[in-house]
Amino acid sequence: MQTKPETRRTAIEIRDLRVDYGDFVAVDDVSLQVPAGEVFGLVGPNGAGKTSTFRVLATLMEPTYGEVFLDGVDIQEDIEMARRIVGYMPDLAPVPSDLKVGEFLEFHAAAYGLGTRQQQRDRVAECLEEVGMTEQRKAWCAKLSRGQTQRVVLAKTLLHRPRVMILDEPASGLDPLARRDLKDALRRLVKTGATVFVSSHILSELAEMCTSLCVMNRGKLLAAGTAEEVRRLMGNGGRRLTMKFVSQAEAAADWMQGKPGIEAIAREGESLTLAFAGEEDHQAELMAGLVMAGFRMVSFEERKSSFEEILVEVAESNRKR
Template identity: 35%
Template sequence: MSVDPVMGTHPAAPMVEAKPTPAIRVRHLWHRFGRFDVLRDVSFDVAHGEIFGFIGPNGAGKTTTIRVMSTLLEPLAGRVEIDGYDVTIDPVAVRRIIGYMPDHAGVYDRVTVREYLEFFADAYRVPTAGTSYAVVDAVMELTDLTKLRDKLVATMSKGMKQRLQLARTLLHDPKVLILDEPASDLDPRARIEIRDLLVELRGLGKTIFLSSHILTELADVCTSVAILERGRLVVSGPISEIARRLQHAAPPQAAVAAPFAGAPAGATAAPAPAIAPAPAPQLPTHTVKLRVLAPGEAAAAALAGMPHVLRVGPGPGQTVLVTYTGNEQTVAYIVRALVMANVPVAGVEPERNELERIFLEVTKGEVQ
């Protein structure tokens, strides 16, 4: 209770917790080139500390959105804020916060790696003590470029040049990284190295906005996504939440048993073990990859008729793919059922195709 000198004793007003300001807020964004609407009423939020995937086919409007976010293009209508700063009203403050890496940006070839980074450290007005560029040293160490410090940029591979550009964006310690197709045209090893570096940067507290039309390079790292098609936002949010919404909107599925090569003719499925949980048709659908030390048909027989299990089929190598409804507890029941049926389980791994499934379900394959 609180006491007011005029009104006397009265209950204290309830405390209302304010929502944190998102790292990126986009509201009703429109843009047009001539008579052509490139962006049409796009709205989404990116929370602090996320790796946010911005997905869409070529020409969907991804780069236009990024150029607006990076203060390089004024929107026709709508509002974009970076950490609370409006990109149109206060672009200078926004530029201090972001690190922008455009698609296919060039680098200066006739300088060394260290000279390149020192030049941009001066351009960013990064504080230095005399000729000591401690920030440059720290960024080279973070991006694994220290051993290449004296190497001419012209002699570097495409992957190393991409890593150098990412190092440049980190010199002024930005809170938000905006990366347009950072793994474009890279070989598999360079893609993996860039991906691992992004995960490390997120661990350092960076928010990463990552544009791409290659789903495989986003599925393993993104915490949330937004999917754009023909300039319109189709869906946005955490991948698991989107998958759950789609599952609730989809009609119920019947269980399917996929054939295994070499399955004996007339083989019958074993009855479902009594330990299986009760059905819950509204739970989201997932696929788990199991490495079993037995023929695949033995695993299929052990899981046949088990509640929650929708499909059992062969996977790559000596693996079995099990599609099920539920959560991690369901996976535990599946593994236990296999072990009780004398099917040894050597490994359990989620099948990472959720993002591809979402993309195919929510888009129509249309281009502008």
């Protein structure tokens, strides 16, 4: 008897979401599904609609129209249940300057009703350890650096063990070490069954920490999937090949004209740079063919379009409109 493949539940489902501010359309008929147990990234330039989308998901604003489900719960039909499911961390969230870190978190633990006073303190300690801020429990919030403040707010977001976490630019202001710690913390969270939906305007940053991602621009969803699928859908699936020859670079360029996948060839001295959109088999055949034809290569390097380049192209398209 053949068993059916296991299907993962959907943690976030967005159907035809639209958000208007007067005559301005911030989110334009976006539909998206995020499977449970993923770190799912949302990227786009400023004004893309990321924060408006997140505010709707966090039940902080009503959409013009559309539906949103968190772990199967319709957020407009059962807003209280949705708020128990979701944890929201806004970009540059403030913390009170007249409270210590522990006091700030214990206040929120009490507001969530997390058991007895001791249980609340224990949960605060767990969340501080998770974000690497245990030693700052008695520090005044006013004395925290920007990166430390971000981590305290993340600890607050973790307190009630949300099944869906919405994080808006969580790495903003973090140094490289803190960014690495954040990525590790997010990966540990998804192992517990949580789903993380995280935004950034830095696509490469999300590509490093996310299992899947999507790109928004001018309120519209442009592409969604794995990093490689997004590259392809955004028209950046091609590769740039750079090869350096001992000699005969010009002759090699003539030999390669018309070969499968080659779109353009640029020469600089004995080096050639190719815009290449062929399959891996075509690339392997090209390398083998050059060797068989007697061309002696010193190096052969492949580079795919960087995510920064993709985002720059999206931003540049905005300026031209």
